[in-house]
Amino acid sequence: MTVLASTLTLAGVLAGLVIGLLVGRYVSGRESAATLAQAQTDSTAREAQAQQAASATATQLARAEGELAEARAERDALRLQQAEAHTIDERLKPLKDTVDSLRTQAVQANQERAKADEAIRVQIEHVQRGYATLEGATRQLVSAMSSASSRGQWGEMQLETLLSHSGLLEGIHYRRQDTRGGDEGVSRPDIVIALPGGAEVLVDAKFPFDSYWKGIEAADSPEAATHFRKHAEDVLARAKALSSKRYSDSSRSPDFVVMFLPLESLLQAALEANGLLLEETFQRNVILATPTSMLAMLRTIAFGYQRNDLAENAERIQELGAEMLQRLGKLVEHLDKMGRGLKSAVTGYNDFVGSFERQAMVTARRMNELGVASGRELTAPAELHETMRTPTLPGMGELEG
Numbered sequence: 001m002t003v004l005a006s007t008l009t010l011a012g013v014l015a016g017l018v019i020g021l022l023v024g025r026y027v028s029g030r031e032s033a034a035t036l037a038q039a040q041t042d043s044t045a046r047e048a049q050a051q052q053a054a055s056a057t058a059t060q061l062a063r064a065e066g067e068l069a070e071a072r073a074e075r076d077a078l079r080l081q082q083a084e085a086h087t088i089d090e091r092l093k094p095l096k097d098t099v100d101s102l103r104t105q106a107v108q109a110n111q112e113r114a115k116a117d118e119a120i121r122v123q124i125e126h127v128q129r130g131y132a133t134l135e136g137a138t139r140q141l142v143s144a145m146s147s148a149s150s151r152g153q154w155g156e157m158q159l160e161t162l163l164s165h166s167g168l169l170e171g172i173h174y175r176r177q178d179t180r181g182g183d184e185g186v187s188r189p190d191i192v193i194a195l196p197g198g199a200e201v202l203v204d205a206k207f208p209f210d211s212y213w214k215g216i217e218a219a220d221s222p223e224a225a226t227h228f229r230k231h232a233e234d235v236l237a238r239a240k241a242l243s244s245k246r247y248s249d250s251s252r253s254p255d256f257v258v259m260f261l262p263l264e265s266l267l268q269a270a271l272e273a274n275g276l277l278l279e280e281t282f283q284r285n286v287i288l289a290t291p292t293s294m295l296a297m298l299r300t301i302a303f304g305y306q307r308n309d310l311a312e313n314a315e316r317i318q319e320l321g322a323e324m325l326q327r328l329g330k331l332v333e334h335l336d337k338m339g340r341g342l343k344s345a346v347t348g349y350n351d352f353v354g355s356f357e358r359q360a361m362v363t364a365r366r367m368n369e370l371g372v373a374s375g376r377e378l379t380a381p382a383e384l385h386e387t388m389r390t391p392t393l394p395g396m397g398e399l400e401g
Contacts, residue, residue, distance in 0.1 A: 155205030156190050158262035162291060166298035168193070173305065189247055189257070193301060196308035201301070202247045203258040208234030212269055225273070232274035235288070236281065243284035256285040258297075264290045350383045
């Protein structure tokens with residue numbers, strides 16, 4: 001019973017298990033069918049969504065492939081452009097180097113131009129200051145030239161400057177304001193230059209200036225020409241006045257007087273207005289001299305003094321040479337007399353030595369042979385055989401006694 005009961009109990013348990021399993025499967029099958037249907041529905045929906053997504057993805061992929069193709073095309077085109085640009089850069093490199101060099105040169109040129117502009121500006125400032133100084137000096141000059149006396153003083157100053165450069169000395173070679181009298185009364189040239197030999201050159205430093213300055217300041221050429229013609233007439237009038245003073249009558253001067261014009265342009269303007277001016281002044285024994293010709297004349301006079309000094313020195317040297325030779329002759333006479341005395345003394349000395357040898361030394365040797373002893377050995381002095389030289393003097397020959 002127990003076994004049967006146990007078996008029945010076990011069979012009941014197993015039957016219960018089988019029934020529970022079958023019931024569970026049934027219930028589970030019903031639920032699985034519902035789930036499967038829902039899953040099919042969901043799968044269909046997912047497939048539709050997947051197809052839509054795949055379609056969209058294909059569209060996007062196609063679009064991306066197109067964009068990729070365009071990007072590759074653009075890349076290839078860019079590479080080609082870069083290659084071409086590199087080739088162009090290589091071809092343009094010499095031009096680029098040239099442009100860089102030109103740019104550097106342009107910068108340097110600008111710097112140099114700036115320096116040149118600055119230098120020009122400084123020079124312009126200097127010129128402006130110099131012009132202002134010159135303008136002031138010109139005003140002073142015009143003011144100083146307003147009177148004949150001041151013009152004469154200025155002319156004398158210019159003339160003294162030339163004299164200082166010529167080598168002539170005041171008080172020795174020239175004098176200033178030397179007053180002298182003549183048939184026409186008292187005359188006083190500005191400078192009197194002494195010439196070698198006693199002659200003199202007279203120089204007058206007063207000159208006409210008013211018309212010349214008016215010609216320079218004239219507004220047009222015709223007006224200037226009129227004033228310059230008047231200037232030439234003033235120069236000729238001054239030459240006539242100098243000629244009438246007849247300076248040469250009261251001095252050892254040559255028959256001309258020098259009219260000094262302290263500006264080269266004074267003579268130039270006068271000659272342009274009157275081409276015969278020099279000939280007309282020469283006829284009146286007046287020489288027109290400018291600083292150039294005046295300095296040449298003064299240096300010629302100084303050279304004449306140098307040559308004259310050399311000639312005088314040569315004569316003096318000749319006189320001193322003759323005097324020196326005369327004195328040397330006297331000295332040679334005394335020397336010859338002394339030589340004759342020395343020669344006579346030598347002759348007397350040699351005669352004495354010979355007599356001493358013959359008279360004393362013979363006896364002394366005999367006494368020595370006879371046994372007479374002496375403290376020292378006696379020897380006769382030697383004769384002198386030197387020859388006396390006879391003094392000579394150039395041009396006088398030998399002086400014999």
